Amino acid sequence: MTIRLESVNVRLGDVDVLREVSTDLDARTVAVIGENGSGKSTFARLLGGLVKRTSGSLSVLGLDPDRRAAELRRRVAIVFSNPDAQIIMPTVAEDVAFSLRGEKLSRAERAERVDAALVRFGLSELAARSSHDLSGGQKQLLALCGAFVRRPELVIADEPTAYLDARNARRIADHLFEESGHRLVLVTHDLGLAARCDAAVLFDAGRIAVVGEPAAVIAEYETLLRC
Numbered sequence: 001m002t003i004r005l006e007s008v009n010v011r012l013g014d015v016d017v018l019r020e021v022s023t024d025l026d027a028r029t030v031a032v033i034g035e036n037g038s039g040k041s042t043f044a045r046l047l048g049g050l051v052k053r054t055s056g057s058l059s060v061l062g063l064d065p066d067r068r069a070a071e072l073r074r075r076v077a078i079v080f081s082n083p084d085a086q087i088i089m090p091t092v093a094e095d096v097a098f099s100l101r102g103e104k105l106s107r108a109e110r111a112e113r114v115d116a117a118l119v120r121f122g123l124s125e126l127a128a129r130s131s132h133d134l135s136g137g138q139k140q141l142l143a144l145c146g147a148f149v150r151r152p153e154l155v156i157a158d159e160p161t162a163y164l165d166a167r168n169a170r171r172i173a174d175h176l177f178e179e180s181g182h183r184l185v186l187v188t189h190d191l192g193l194a195a196r197c198d199a200a201v202l203f204d205a206g207r208i209a210v211v212g213e214p215a216a217v218i219a220e221y222e223t224l225l226r227c
């Protein structure tokens with residue numbers, strides 16, 4: 001099972017953000033949908049080891065994020081809506097190479113991995129450009145490139161297309177859905193994107209309301225929105 005939660009609670013400050021969340025998720029691509037404040041980002045951060053549970057049990061890729069944080073960080077990549085939060089190094093190529101800092105690679109292997117990732121994300125011509133001067137769409141491609149160059153087994157993307165125009169949103173989504181050996185958990189308000197996933201999870205007020213086929217889960221969400 002890729003992701004398993006049993007009675008997980010997350011309390012942040014004095015807010016019960018996630019309540020009694022139990023589910024098993026093994027689909028290759030999973031959409032996480034729900035209203036603002038329903039707990040989606042907290043769920044994504046929990047899976048990525050960025051938020052700790054208050055109680056319950058959790059396993060991601062067979063690992064408990066609280067006990068095996070370093071291994072989880074190696075095998076999971078997280079992408080947010082705002083790529084600025086993830087861009088660190090002065091140039092595009094340096095920024096992608098920075099993502100490989102923890103890996104034992106020769107100089108040649110490192111360069112090869114970076115070059116291949118730049119080609120895959122259409123960034124080769126921008127390799128020497130200042131990473132902070134890129135457009136929003138280019139920055140998100142760079143953030144994704146930095147995530148994928150590590151060859152993660154699981155990519156957790158929290159609203160990765162939120163600030164992008166339709167063309168860039170499509171490009172980013174196509175990369176996320178590309179079959180390259182990774183699994184995807186995608187938090188999104190874009191129900192078209194959610195429909196492309198193999199499974200969907202609907203959050204409502206910190207609880208999982210329904211899990212299943214995206215079409216059925218989206219229909220349930222639309223019913224909820226009409227209430």
Ligand SMILES: Nc1ncnc2c1ncn2[C@@H]1O[C@H](COP(=O)(O)OP(=O)(O)OP(=O)(O)O)[C@@H](O)[C@H]1O
Binds near residue numbers: 013035037038
């Ligand atoms: N650090 C925190 N301290 C206290 N409350 C928090 C904290 N982080 C999140 N919350 C609260 O938890 C709830 C769920 O937040 P979360 O960001 O997970 O929702 P979301 O479904 O991702 O929302 P959105 O669609 O608006 O991004 C919200 O009420 C939020 O205010």
